[in-house]
Amino acid sequence: xxxxxxxxxxxxxxxxxxxxxxxxxxxxxxxxxxxxxxxxxxxxxxxxxxxxxxxxxxxxxxxxxxxxxxxxxxxxxxxxxxxxxxxxxxxxxxxxxxxxxxxxxxxxxxxxxxxxxxxxxxxxxxxxxxxxxxxxxxxxxxxxxxxxxxxxxxxxxxxxxxxxxxxxxxxxxxxxxxxxxxxxxxxxxxxxxxxxxxxxxxxxxxxxxxxxxxxxxxxxxxxxxxxxxxxxxxxxxxxxxxxxxxxxxxxxxxxxxxxxxxxxxxxxxxxxxxxxxxxxxxxxxxxxxxxxxxxxxxxxxxxxxxxxxxxxxxxxxxxxxxxxxxxxxxxxxxxxxxxxxxxxxxxxxxxxxxxxxxxxxxxxxxxxxxxxxxxxxxxxxxxxxxxxxxxxxxxxxxxxxxxxxxxxxxxxxxxxxxxxxxxxxxxxxxxxxxxxxxxxxxxxxxxxxxxxxxxxxxxx
Numbered sequence: 001x002x003x004x005x006x007x008x009x010x011x012x013x014x015x016x017x018x019x020x021x022x023x024x025x026x027x028x029x030x031x032x033x034x035x036x037x038x039x040x041x042x043x044x045x046x047x048x049x050x051x052x053x054x055x056x057x058x059x060x061x062x063x064x065x066x067x068x069x070x071x072x073x074x075x076x077x078x079x080x081x082x083x084x085x086x087x088x089x090x091x092x093x094x095x096x097x098x099x100x101x102x103x104x105x106x107x108x109x110x111x112x113x114x115x116x117x118x119x120x121x122x123x124x125x126x127x128x129x130x131x132x133x134x135x136x137x138x139x140x141x142x143x144x145x146x147x148x149x150x151x152x153x154x155x156x157x158x159x160x161x162x163x164x165x166x167x168x169x170x171x172x173x174x175x176x177x178x179x180x181x182x183x184x185x186x187x188x189x190x191x192x193x194x195x196x197x198x199x200x201x202x203x204x205x206x207x208x209x210x211x212x213x214x215x216x217x218x219x220x221x222x223x224x225x226x227x228x229x230x231x232x233x234x235x236x237x238x239x240x241x242x243x244x245x246x247x248x249x250x251x252x253x254x255x256x257x258x259x260x261x262x263x264x265x266x267x268x269x270x271x272x273x274x275x276x277x278x279x280x281x282x283x284x285x286x287x288x289x290x291x292x293x294x295x296x297x298x299x300x301x302x303x304x305x306x307x308x309x310x311x312x313x314x315x316x317x318x319x320x321x322x323x324x325x326x327x328x329x330x331x332x333x334x335x336x337x338x339x340x341x342x343x344x345x346x347x348x349x350x351x352x353x354x355x356x357x358x359x360x361x362x363x364x365x366x367x368x369x370x371x372x373x374x375x376x377x378x379x380x381x382x383x384x385x386x387x388x389x390x391x392x393x394x395x396x397x398x399x400x401x402x403x404x405x406x407x408x409x410x411x412x413x414x415x416x417x418x419x420x421x422x423x424x425x426x427x428x429x430x431x432x433x434x435x436x437x438x439x440x441x442x443x444x445x446x447x448x449x450x451x452x453x454x455x456x457x458x459x460x
Contacts (some may be wrong), residue, residue, distance in 0.1 A: 137220055143163070195209065229253055329397045366390065
């Protein structure tokens with residue numbers, strides 16, 4: 001492998017990381033390889049490297065420390081089953097983290113085995129690459145390698161795997177919460193300086209940095225909502241300050257429109273339901289603000305006031321981002337007075353008619369109203385007067401296909417039995433979700449109306 005890896009994370013104080021190698025696996029077998037991403041990174045397929053059995057000379061692997069509010073409760077965490085191999089530089093000059101998931105125990109494993117089951121790693125590869133194709137900022141997946149070993153989970157013994165994840169960085173809101181809980185305030189300053197240099201070189205102060213994270217999160221979650229994505233586990237350790245989607249555990253895509261949609265089997269109260277995602281994002285940003293306060297201003301009261309002012313901008317920033325996305329899905333260019341009501345009325349009709357979210361937008365056509373949407377259609381036509389490029393705009397923002405949950409589950413179940421055909425076929429279909437000329441087969445259709453409620457599990 002010709003790529004030279006960097007490891008700038010080692011420039012941070014030692015409290016933020018533990019240098020260690022991944023733990024070798026018994027019998028690695030390459031299952032998935034992302035050739036186009038590999039070309040961007042300038043890396044070649046090497047099963048031994050991406051299983052964690054061998055290292056490139058320039059790699060200086062480490063496990064990161066961080067904290068996280070998990071369902072509202074703060075815990076000290078860290079990479080319990082992941083190793084950051086280092087940073088590669090893309091052909092475009094962007095520096096990205098290359099990380100192994102399922103690479104063995106670390107000092108942060110908290111009693112876990114440090115390994116990963118095959119199906120969740122395939123799920124992350126499939127969904128993250130689908131999100132990338134949908135135009136949603138996300139971590140990427142480079143490879144999945146079967147370990148030749150089994151892991152013990154609630155379902156019994158399952159085949160193990162290692163995923164290679166690529167990210168702009170693995171800095172999380174929880175990383176700053178961890179720093180704020182350290183005894184040395186210089187550690188927090190060092191982390192902020194590192195994050196600013198890597199992600200926000202034009203934002204000098206901690207407050208400006210916080211504003212940048214706020215704006216990126218508002219944009220990201222608005223894009224999630226636009227395609228009906230439900231993250232499912234928006235803990236602060238799963239919020240990347242880069243504004244990329246990270247952690248694809250109990251995530252899923254909404255079929256029938258309902259703001260109360262949730263899939264995670266562990267989210268008993270609906271904390272992370274589809275319609276709650278903007279509110280929870282602001283909650284997570286408040287946790288980040290709390291961690292940053294000492295660096296925002298030495299006067300605690302002033303720091304709180306300054307941070308609160310930025311935090312209170314979030315609802316409007318999110319609303320503007322979301323409205324632009326929804327307008328584009330209706331073929332509208334600029335946002336005008338009344339557009340929020342137009343979109344809201346459409347969503348109310350979708351809820352009333354138990355309409356499929358993706359299919360409804362895909363089938364919207366100025367020439368022919370959908371059954372049950374006739375009155376709304378007349379209002380929409382009036383709003384379209386004077387608009388140009390309506391169809392190209394709608395086609396660009398309304399995917400034909402999404403990762404349909406029942407299709408994903410069937411593919412993962414087959415892979416668990418040793419058949420990777422369905423997973424590879426799904427990855428291929430989802431690589432270009434906006435192509436209206438392609439035959440997507442059953443993936444282009446929602447599940448049957450009598451299909452059982454879908455549930456997801458972390459499966460880690």
